[in-house]
Amino acid sequence: MALALVLLADSLIGRYQHMIVQDRIDRLAALETLALSALRADVKAITSQGNGRYELTLELWNVKGDQPIYVMSPAVHAYVQVGRQWMEVPTKPTDESAAAVLKITGRQQYRYVFEARPADYARLLSSYMHVRFVNSMLVSPKSMPGDELFERTDSYYVYLKPWDADDRAIKREVKFDGAPPLWIAMPPH
Numbered sequence: 001m002a003l004a005l006v007l008l009a010d011s012l013i014g015r016y017q018h019m020i021v022q023d024r025i026d027r028l029a030a031l032e033t034l035a036l037s038a039l040r041a042d043v044k045a046i047t048s049q050g051n052g053r054y055e056l057t058l059e060l061w062n063v064k065g066d067q068p069i070y071v072m073s074p075a076v077h078a079y080v081q082v083g084r085q086w087m088e089v090p091t092k093p094t095d096e097s098a099a100a101v102l103k104i105t106g107r108q109q110y111r112y113v114f115e116a117r118p119a120d121y122a123r124l125l126s127s128y129m130h131v132r133f134v135n136s137m138l139v140s141p142k143s144m145p146g147d148e149l150f151e152r153t154d155s156y157y158v159y160l161k162p163w164d165a166d167d168r169a170i171k172r173e174v175k176f177d178g179a180p181p182l183w184i185a186m187p188p189h
Contacts, residue, residue, distance in 0.1 A: 071138070
């Protein structure tokens with residue numbers, strides 16, 4: 001009888017522990033789905049401010065929209081490819097709110113200024129710099145998360161027309177219809 005009670009207690013404790021572990025696994029899966037499927041992030045625009053200064057506009061989009069998504073500590077870094085290496089260039093948000101907890105309910109844009117004036121750069125597309133932006137952020141369904149945080153890092157690649165580019169030379173080499181664009185989005189790689 002005592003052995004049966006011990007086995008029953010052991011079985012109940014095992015089921016309880018399995019239930020707790022499964023609940024944690026389900027919450028992590030839901031958090032991963034929220035961060036990777038319900039939140040879209042992309043380069044919306046890049047504008048030139050002259051003399052090698054550019055403004056990057058990133059768009060964060062809560063595609064579900066039925067519940068807010070909170071993004072904490074977004075950090076954007078910009079890199080220009082020089083040879084086979086990536087050289088980081090100075091980047092900073094244009095608005096102080098980019099350093100706070102962001103409540104994403106629909107489409108929201110955030111701007112960053114960066115300076116890209118390297119002495120030399122890789123030319124994967126004639127006369128254009130190969131530029132990579134890395135956006136790291138913590139994602140949560142709550143504004144004050146406990147352990148419900150998912151770290152998401154996205155990389156975006158573009159061809160960016162340098163500050164000192166000659167549009168006529170670019171048109172001769174690349175054959176654009178009209179003026180060469182300031183930037184050209186690239187697929188992830």
